[in-house]
Structures are given as structure tokens and as C-alpha cells.
Amino acid sequence: MAGAAGSEKSVYVTVSVLDAGHITLPDYLFVAGADPNVRTTVPSLSFLVQHPSPPASRHANVTNLVFDLGVKRDLSSYPIAQQPHVAARRPIITDPDCSASLRKGASNEGGDRELLNPETEIDFVILSHVHWDHIGTPSDFSSAIFVVGSGTLGLLRNGAGPYYPAEQFNPDELPVSRTVELPPDPSQGSSFQEYYAGQDTPVHTPTPAGTQAKLPSIADEWSWQPFGGFPRTIDFFGDQSVYVVDSPGHIYGHVNLLVRISDSKYVYLGGDCCHDTRLLSGEKEIAEYDDGRGGIRSVHVHTGLAKKTLAEIDAGINQLRQEMDVEVVLAHDKEWRERNRHRFWPGKL
Structure with a gap:
């Protein structure tokens, strides 16, 4: 498997989990056949990935x-039109929230000592997508570079x-x-349109000429390439330690991360590719329900594409x-969180 095994200069990262709020979800909206009366309070997890390289934005190792x-x-800072959904x-x-977890760690383990300052010590924020329970408070990260999937800025501007x-x-917001x-995903010119044809798909926003974004030196060569069993990935740092995985279907611009933490282990950060591990394994199906407009929908903007993405992720992981x-690790996996509290920041996976 090209690139998956060890290389001459293998680079590994560390991953720490961050509490970033909890929300309550009705099970029947996510898993087909679930009890319509069951609602579960689940985490909305964030993750700190530390790469062993000196950042361009500050003096650090x-x-x-x-x-x-x-x-x-x-x-109250969510848009008025979003408030009914938040209330539900x-x-x-x-x-x-994410910032407090960075500063103090799990259960305030840092005491009076600040572990990481989100304003000055975070170099990059990669968003899996811009749903309300993943967008957080970007203004807390006043020196970070934000990296998002293609179409995200158009989605924020125009819906x-x-x-x-x-x-x-x-x-x-950003x-x-x-x-x-x-x-942009190169498949947007062909099979991508099979799923999104006729929809108001947000267009790509090029990086402005006056950008202040200081990216890894490899960024000029970023393109979607196969890695292992994953058909579309970007080697973020160019050293096979952090891969952004194209994972469309949930919402426009949705991406995952695959990070290498040792010579024998990767961690897959799945965002909202699904909301229950049984969906990834195929044990359960994605729930579909009345969209209120005479049609059927799921929590994904396109259910068929979300299912295709899950199959690709499952094949790549296997x-x-x-x-x-x-x-x-999925963003809303309550059971995983409960089993792994000792691995939250400043702990590591």
C-alpha cells in the first residue's frame, strides 16, 4: 500500500480530544428504526492535532x-433563523467550549495555568463543515488560519x-x-453532478490576492489524490502525517481527517459522516423522514452521496x-467520550 507503511522519515502527530459543548439529538432522525421517543445528549467534539514542525506564524517547535x-x-449569537433549530x-x-478546553484541559486539569491560548497559539483551524454545532466561536482564534472545504464560503454568504x-x-463567520x-473536488465536473444536479450548490471561492493565510509550503501542490483505500485525500503537510479526506454528502464542503500517531496507528476523525458507528459498519441504515415539502430527506443534504461516502470511508479504513x-472517532459519539475521558487534552490518543 503506497504511503501507508513506514517511510525513511516518518512523521507522526499527537491528537488530543477537546470538549466543545453538548447537544441533544432525537435518535429517530439519524438511525432508521430508532425509538421516536428517545433523545440523547451527545458531545460535539473538537480535536487538537500537534505536528512536530515550527509554524510560520509564531516562534514555537x-x-x-x-x-x-x-x-x-x-x-444568542446564532442567526435568528437558526434559533428554532438550536432550541430544538x-x-x-x-x-x-473549545476555547475553554484548550486553556484549561479536561476537568480544569491545568489549574490556574493556561495550557494553550486559542488567540495566539493555534496555527490552523480545519472545519469539517459549518453546521451550527461545529462552527463554534471562530473569533476566539484571532491569529489562526481557517481551512474549509470547497464551497463553504459561498454557503455562508448565499446559503x-x-x-x-x-x-x-x-x-x-470566518x-x-x-x-x-x-x-474543488475534480469529480464535481462528472459524477458529483449526478447527486447535486439542479441544486444550488455553492461555488468555490479562490483565495484572495491579499490573503494573510500562511499555509504549509506544500500548499501550492495540494490536490485530491488517492491514499490507501481513500479515493480523494490531500496530504496537508506533505509528509503523510495529516490527510484531509473528501467526504461529501452531509453538507457542502464536508471533510474528515486521517492522522498518523505512530508507526502502527492512524486515527480517523469522522466529523458528521454519520452520527452512529453502526451506520459506518452497515449494521444500521441512515434515517429518512418527511421534509415538510412533500418529499423525503435525511440529516444529509444528499442521502445517496452520504451513503457512497460511508462506503468509501469503510473501505479505506479496512x-x-x-x-x-x-x-x-465521530464528532457526536457519546459512548466513545465516556470510555476515553483520560485521553482528553492534555492527555493524548
Whole structure:
């Protein structure tokens, strides 16, 4: 398997989990056949990935990357049109949010000592997508470079179709001068349109000429390439330690991360590719329900594409597992969180 096994200069990262709020989800909206009366309060996890390289933005010996920002600590700062949806997900826990977890760690393990300052010590924020429970409070990360999937900035500005009207989003959510969209998926010109044809798909936003974004030196060569069993990945640092995995279907611009933490283990950060591990394994099916407009929908903008993505992720993980361990962590996996509290920041996976 090209690139999956050890290389002459293998680079590994560390991964720490961050509490970034909790929301309450009705099971029947996510898993087919679930009890319609069951609602579960689940985490919206964030992750700190530390890469052993000196960042361009500050004097340090490690690059700090945060994947997803969870829930805003100030629920009133969501757009008015989003408030009914937020209210339907109560009870909601906002303390600690992502920033507080970075500063104090799990259970305030840092005491009075600040572990990481989100304003000055986070170099990159990669968002799996910009749903309300993943967008967090970007203004806390006032020196970070934001990296998002193609079409994300257009989605924030203009919305996308009846499920995602513009008024649900804050168009100024991300700092334009410090935000970079990943390259468009080349399949958007062919099979991608099989799923999104006729929909108001957000277009790619090129990086502006006056950008303040300082990216890894390899960024000029970023393109979607196969890695192991994954058909579309970007080698973020160019050293096979952090791969952004194209994972469309949930919402426009949705991406995952595959990170290498040792010579024998990867961690797959699945965002909202699904909301229950049984969906990834095929044990259960994605729930579909009345969309209120005379049609059927799921929590994904396109259910068929989301199912295709799950099959690709499952195949990619299984191929990697022929050589090494792969741990999968989904953003809203309550059981995983309860089993792994000792691995939250400043602990490591």
C-alpha cells in the first residue's frame, strides 16, 4: 500500500480530544428504526492535532491544528433563523467550549495555568463543515488560519437551496483574509453532478490576492489524490502525517481527517459522516423522514452521496487495517467520550 507503511522519515502527530459543548439529538432522525421517543445528549467534539514542525506564524517547535470548534458558548449569537433549530436541541451544554478546553484541559486539569491560548497559539483551524454545532466561536482564534472545504464560503454568504437558506448563516463567520478553501473536488465536473444536479450548490471561492493565510509550503501542490483505500485525500503537510479526506454528502464542503500517531496507528476523525458507528459498519441504515415539502430527506443534504461516502470511508479504513490499527472517532459519539475521558487534552490518543 503506497504511503501507508513506514517511510525513511516518518512523521507522526499527537491528537488530543477537546470538549466543545453538548447537544441533544432525537435518535429517530439519524438511525432508521430508532425509538421516536428517545433523545440523547451527545458531545460535539473538537480535536487538537500537534505536528512536530515550527509554524510560520509564531516562534514555537510545534504546529497546533484544531479540527472543528463545536458549539458557540453564546447561543444568542446564532442567526435568528437558526434559533428554532438550536432550541430544538436543548438541553445544550456550552461550558466548556473549545476555547475553554484548550486553556484549561479536561476537568480544569491545568489549574490556574493556561495550557494553550486559542488567540495566539493555534496555527490552523480545519472545519469539517459549518453546521451550527461545529462552527463554534471562530473569533476566539484571532491569529489562526481557517481551512474549509470547497464551497463553504459561498454557503455562508448565499446559503444553498431550501434546506440551507442564507439567513441560517452568518456571512462574516470566518475571517476572509485568513480563510482558505481546499481545492474543488475534480469529480464535481462528472459524477458529483449526478447527486447535486439542479441544486444550488455553492461555488468555490479562490483565495484572495491579499490573503494573510500562511499555509504549509506544500500548499501550492495540494490536490485530491488517492491514499490507501481513500479515493480523494490531500496530504496537508506533505509528509503523510495529516490527510484531509473528501467526504461529501452531509453538507457542502464536508471533510474528515486521517492522522498518523505512530508507526502502527492512524486515527480517523469522522466529523458528521454519520452520527452512529453502526451506520459506518452497515449494521444500521441512515434515517429518512418527511421534509415538510412533500418529499423525503435525511440529516444529509444528499442521502445517496452520504451513503457512497460511508462506503468509501469503510473501505479505506479496512484497507489501512490490513497493515495497522485505525481508531475511528465521530464528532457526536457519546459512548466513545465516556470510555476515553483520560485521553482528553492534555492527555493524548
